[in-house]
Amino acid sequence: MAESMVEGKQSLVDTVLSKAQDQQLKTTNVENEELIELDEGNLLAVNENKTDTKDFKKKKETILLSLTRDATQALFNSLWKLPVEQKDGAYLITLPESKTWMPREKPVPKKKAPTKWEEYAKTKGILNKKKSRMVWDEPSQQYKPRWGYQRANDDTKDWVIEVPDNADPYEDQFEKRKTAKKERVAKNELQRLRNVARSQKKKVPGIGLAPTEKPSKDHLSKALAVAHKSTASIGKFTDRLPKEKPSKFTGKKRKFEPSIGNLGSEKEKQLKVLDSVSKKIPTINVTKAANRMLRQDEEKRAQDKQSRKTPKKVKGRKASLGLGKPGRQGGGNKKTRGKRKR
């Protein structure tokens, strides 16, 4: 009797346990898992099977939910197969590259054209030697950056400069160093812009004659020619010196339209001018006008809203300063906040 009771109890326990197990563990199986295309890189699951239209109309939401659940389960089954690593308590999986081809948002960047220095360095075989950022600075006895803010060996920051023997005693040596620095910066900027213009293959207007401390013979003759041309007045040029040869620098040739001939094109031009003058309809940008109207409507609505509200009582510091809501005009947004009204 005791044995049968124990057996009975055991079977009861078994049934209870199996029930509990069934409830806890649910399958991760998906029917027709092979028909679902997966793209783990995009966390995408595509199921191209046809959906039953009759059933669909009746139980739309449940069918959609079951379809999504199957697709997501199939995706999860494949995601858990990917290599896992643990980082800060979280399990991370490395996603593979996406299989679906997506268009880029911007085109592939083009290679930068080599600058004039880069080309020269390549031909000469000059390599870029990596220099350290910090350099020992003797006067301050500490490491300072080689270039930039608070750099080492900054000669513009010297508080005493020895005047060299051959220099003008009334010359400002500090100013001289400052202007030299400015010249160097300007020259660098000019070179950079020339490099940019060359890489973009755009025509850049010539600099003409840049001022130099020591002009060459070429430079001087060019300057003379330019001066000769520019000092002319109503066709009268300054007389050339007895042995001066006419300069070779004739400058650019300007092209003008002929005053006679090609009557057709002239007629066209004149008619075009007359057309634009005679048009009584003013040219309106329709979209701009519509936008302006919309803005005005919105501002008006905002103002009405503001005026309807009872003004807030101003206390404390603001009251002593005389600041209060009634004085302020309503209507504003992030842009106008904090900005003074003009």
Place this chain on the structure above:
Amino acid sequence: MQRIVKPKTQRGRRALDKKDPKIFENSKNALMFKGGNTSQTVTQVLKDWHTLKKPNATLFSKKNATKPFEDQSSVEFFASKSDSSLFMFGSHSKKRPHNIVIGRLFDGQVLDMVEFGVTNFTSLQDFKTLKSATGIKPCLAVSGDFFEESDDNRRIKNLLIDFFRGPTVEKISLSGLEHVISITGANGKIYLRSYRILMKKSGSKVPRVELEAMGPAADLVLRRTRLASDDLFKRALKKPVTAKPKKKKNISRDDLGNKLGRIHMNTQAFDKLQVRKVKGLKRKKAEKEVNGTDDEAKKQKKEESTDA
């Protein structure tokens, strides 16, 4: 990037560098904006998708009197200012009620644009359930045979995947797979649903997936489309050569599974190698006479030092 005007601050330079074309691109930003006249449904759609796509989304609060299908210049201008390459435009008119245009741009120009009519929209607030975290990458489930019916539909599928997939990431946390967006094309309509993923215990490592409807739900009816020509699309798909994974050279595995490597060395002068002196291998006096006087002198010196 060669710029004509150099940025004066590091911050400015970083902001410009972010917008530059790169080999490995940033995640696409989406721009949501309204047309001249909108309805409550449409504004709610834009707001909901903006919340879901944050922080890769910008929402313009004001109306703009533009029509994307007629004039793309304003769309392109807004997108360039907010650095977005995806956009969602909402409008409402008698002819096109509750209208939504989803599109994408390439190189500052509109690539594809598809117009949908929204019927039966339920917003995020109407679903009184817990929501998933913002900014996570959602799983996408595309179903139905609608998208395979024609080339145009396939392009629409590509556009919708591009729009609704989240930020591009290399690694993802297994517990961060909380959101799934389902796009089902059936009966001539596209059904858009969002669910929250609940992971239940299962017999294996992989959890059992249970879904709970959470997000905005919409039934979309396809209206007009303006898809890019095939060659423009191909140009947009071009991948840079450097983006291809580099093959590792000189590493191989033998049949036993051992990893073998190859090292390439310069030629060495083996006779001039510095090795330990072994007394027995030293040349004897008889051999020295045969060899030469220089060697003799050297070896004599060596012998003297060792003897001493």
